[in-house]
Amino acid sequence: MSGATPRRTAPNPEARRRAAAVFQALAKRYPEAHCELNWKRPHELLIATILSAQATDVAVNKATPGLFAAFPTPADFSRATADQIAVHLQTLNFWRMKARAVQESMAVICTRHSGQVPRTLAELVQLRGVARKTANVVLGNAFEMSEGVVVDTHVLRLARRFGLTRATTPEAVERDLMRLFPRERWCLLSHLLIFHGRRVCKARGATCDSDAICHKYCSNCSTNTPARCAASATRAAASRRRPSTRPRPGRPAR
Numbered sequence: 001m002s003g004a005t006p007r008r009t010a011p012n013p014e015a016r017r018r019a020a021a022v023f024q025a026l027a028k029r030y031p032e033a034h035c036e037l038n039w040k041r042p043h044e045l046l047i048a049t050i051l052s053a054q055a056t057d058v059a060v061n062k063a064t065p066g067l068f069a070a071f072p073t074p075a076d077f078s079r080a081t082a083d084q085i086a087v088h089l090q091t092l093n094f095w096r097m098k099a100r101a102v103q104e105s106m107a108v109i110c111t112r113h114s115g116q117v118p119r120t121l122a123e124l125v126q127l128r129g130v131a132r133k134t135a136n137v138v139l140g141n142a143f144e145m146s147e148g149v150v151v152d153t154h155v156l157r158l159a160r161r162f163g164l165t166r167a168t169t170p171e172a173v174e175r176d177l178m179r180l181f182p183r184e185r186w187c188l189l190s191h192l193l194i195f196h197g198r199r200v201c202k203a204r205g206a207t208c209d210s211d212a213i214c215h216k217y218c219s220n221c222s223t224n225t226p227a228r229c230a231a232s233a234t235r236a237a238a239s240r241r242r243p244s245t246r247p248r249p250g251r252p253a254r
């Protein structure tokens with residue numbers, strides 16, 4: 001995703017009312033919704049988010065304690081070699097590439113930003129391994145600044161199923177969500193959709209027919225076809241049982 005801000009147009013009042021209802025239902029269900037990456041300081045969140053590409057938060061959270069203990073500050077990362085950092089990342093896919101991104105991004109933070117994670121989207125996306133989604137995660141969670149909505153695989157899927165967008169690309173989905181929701185809800189919105197995506201509406205099959213929010217708001221169920229959800233779950237389960245002939249690039253996206 002590029003760093004350019006998606007264009008905003010006038011919202012449809014009925015769509016905004018529906019969006020608010022979806023938000024309230026999810027917020028009531030998941031009052032504890034939050035970023036599930038473990039971090040204490042902004043540069044740790046930035047690094048954890050870089051590492052989370054094509055990896056689960058659980059896998060990242062297993063790798064980062066050793067990494068952050070070995071390199072406590074951005075300066076420590078910038079003085080290290082990518083190979084020294086990579087030693088701590090071997091449980092993650094693309095670990096060599098991620099180690100280079102971590103080393104180079106921390107080096108730039110030290111040389112251009114006095115060792116502090118920058119607080120603008122334009123500066124963040126200049127860092128290696130940082131695109132718009134990662135920048136939005138850091139700004140929203142480390143600095144409580146909302147420049148956009150984090151659109152990961154769960155947000156994209158759920159936003160479509162809940163009728164919040166018809167778009168298919170992360171950029172277009174983000175633009176639609178920014179139109180529908182007030183800025184102060186952007187950060188929590190993505191956490192709520194991710195929580196629902198991880199716990200109820202899993203990418204491969206889902207527990208559709210027993211969930212009240214799904215029945216009320218999901219396009220699958222609101223067209224009175226919960227059987228489609230069950231059928232898709234059955235198909236997904238069957239495909240999981242079938243041995244794959246394709247090479248496995250790594251873990252599923254978070």
Ligand code: SF4
Nearest residue numbers: 201206208214218229
């Ligand atoms: S009804 Fe099924 S497909 Fe729709 S959001 Fe719920 S779990 Fe996902």
